[in-house]
Amino acid sequence: MGFLDDLKDDLKAQGYPFPPKYRVLLLGDNVGYFEKIVGILEFSDQKIVLSLKKGSITILGQGLYIKNFCEGDVVVLGKIDSVVKDSL
Amino acid sequence: MTEKIYAKYKVCGVNLLSLINRLNKKGITLLKIKKFSAKSIGFCLPINQTEKFFAILNDLCYNDINDSQTNRITVKNPKKKGKKPKRPCFYRHSPVFEGGGYVVYKIGEGGLFYPIRFLQNNLAVLIGAILFTFGVWGFNDVVLDVRYSGTASCLKPQVQTYLSQKGVGKWSRFSSLDLDELGVELTSLDSRIAFAQAYKRGNVLNIELVLSKTPPNKLDQSVVALYSDCQGVITDIKVYRGTAVVSVGDKVNARDLLVDGYCQIKDNITPCTVLASVTINCDYIKSVCLNGQSDQRLAELLVLGELEDKNVIKITTQKTPTEKGFLYVVHAVYSVTVTAG
Numbered sequence: 001m002g003f004l005d006d007l008k009d010d011l012k013a014q015g016y017p018f019p020p021k022y023r024v025l026l027l028g029d030n031v032g033y034f035e036k037i038v039g040i041l042e043f044s045d046q047k048i049v050l051s052l053k054k055g056s057i058t059i060l061g062q063g064l065y066i067k068n069f070c071e072g073d074v075v076v077l078g079k080i081d082s083v084v085k086d087s088l
Numbered sequence: 089m090t091e092k093i094y095a096k097y098k099v100c101g102v103n104l105l106s107l108i109n110r111l112n113k114k115g116i117t118l119l120k121i122k123k124f125s126a127k128s129i130g131f132c133l134p135i136n137q138t139e140k141f142f143a144i145l146n147d148l149c150y151n152d153i154n155d156s157q158t159n160r161i162t163v164k165n166p167k168k169k170g171k172k173p174k175r176p177c178f179y180r181h182s183p184v185f186e187g188g189g190y191v192v193y194k195i196g197e198g199g200l201f202y203p204i205r206f207l208q209n210n211l212a213v214l215i216g217a218i219l220f221t222f223g224v225w226g227f228n229d230v231v232l233d234v235r236y237s238g239t240a241s242c243l244k245p246q247v248q249t250y251l252s253q254k255g256v257g258k259w260s261r262f263s264s265l266d267l268d269e270l271g272v273e274l275t276s277l278d279s280r281i282a283f284a285q286a287y288k289r290g291n292v293l294n295i296e297l298v299l300s301k302t303p304p305n306k307l308d309q310s311v312v313a314l315y316s317d318c319q320g321v322i323t324d325i326k327v328y329r330g331t332a333v334v335s336v337g338d339k340v341n342a343r344d345l346l347v348d349g350y351c352q353i354k355d356n357i358t359p360c361t362v363l364a365s366v367t368i369n370c371d372y373i374k375s376v377c378l379n380g381q382s383d384q385r386l387a388e389l390l391v392l393g394e395l396e397d398k399n400v401i402k403i404t405t406q407k408t409p410t411e412k413g414f415l416y417v418v419h420a421v422y423s424v425t426v427t428a429g
Contacts, residue, residue: 038109039105039108039109039112039113040105040108040109041105042105043104043105043108043121043123043129044123045123065120065122065123066118066120066121066122067119067120067121068117068118068119069108069112069117069118069119069121070112070116070117070118071112071115071117072112
């Protein structure tokens with residue numbers, strides 16, 4: 001059994017929803033991979049705000065741009081300083 | 089393959105994020121989204137989705153605030169003629185689409201397979217590239233120049249003569265040459281050449297000649313005069329030491345004095361040894377009687393056989409019919425070089 005399956009069981013046991021409503025994967029400081037994104041609320045070199053079904057994700061950094069935006073998946077490249085989940 | 093080719097677009101207008109979100113909802117893959125300014129954004133699309141992209145743009149309605157004081161919003165149908173969005177005049181590309189509140193510029197294409205698509209669309213470039221490649225490949229075999237280098241390049245005339253006898257020169261082909269063998273042959277051409285190498289660099293045949301460190305044979309210091317050893321006409325005189333007593337065009341007989349062993353400096357006459365070479369063109373006439381009417385070449389060959397060790401310059405034949413056959417009078421001219429020193 002893999003690590004993710006263990007985690008899935010733990011989350012279910014603790015009452016957390018699985019699969020999660022969104023997923024964020026940061027690869028170092030320069031790549032951010034976001035799943036289940038509904039749209040883009042704000043977009044600039046320093047700030048990108050991605051909207052979820054409930055809430056939004058704010059990415060702050062420098063020289064940010066969206067490498068790929070397809071079927072709810074977003075790849076953000078640039079110097080990522082912070083990723084913040086905002087609840088609506 | 090078309091997924092790996094994308095078109096780059098720049099979109100100008102208001103509410104660009106709404107356009108991006110709408111395109112995403114419609115299943116359009118957007119790549120490399122970059123914001124240029126508040127009202128312009130750039131992105132790439134897979135080339136197979138461009139048609140869909142423009143179809144979506146065509147169906148867009150946009151909200152236009154006509155009156156800023158009342159903030160009254162009017163929904164316009166894009167099929168009807170409306171106010172055209174302001175187009176930035178500085179941009180060098182002409183727009184590919186205008187409408188729905190957006191101006192779309194195509195700023196290029198790219199992707200992994202873009203070169204293939206480019207060649208498909210520009211066959212002339214492909215043909216030109218192929219012709220160029222074959223041209224370069226074919227032309228690479230041609231000798232455009234022969235360059236000499238090294239300490240023994242002073243022997244260039246001798247080497248040049250040898251190469252021209254072998255048919256090596258401008259416009260000859262590298263494929264017909266064995267450069268290693270040519271180097272060996274050039275080394276053995278003259279005792280003063282210690283080492284010779286022929287190599288190709290581009291379209292140039294480079295010949296490197298290295299002079300032998302061992303000194304050449306010592307000059308003969310005992311020669312005090314140069315005499316002719318045959319009868320003929322002088323065609324060339326080279327006197328390095330001594331004084332020539334004949335000139336070019338003079339007729340000389342065997343044992344005639346050609347170069348005398350003295351040097352005159354102003355009024356002083358100083359005896360010296362002779363270092364000179366004189367070339368004399370000599371005549372050789374032979375009559376050959378042959379039966380055949382077309383045996384002229386045979387008669388010439390007979391004479392050439394007799395003058396095998398001579399440098400024959402010219403050969404002419406006169407044919408006279410006789411009772412027994414034909415009399416061929418062959419007149420050959422050959423050059424003899426007499427040297428001293």
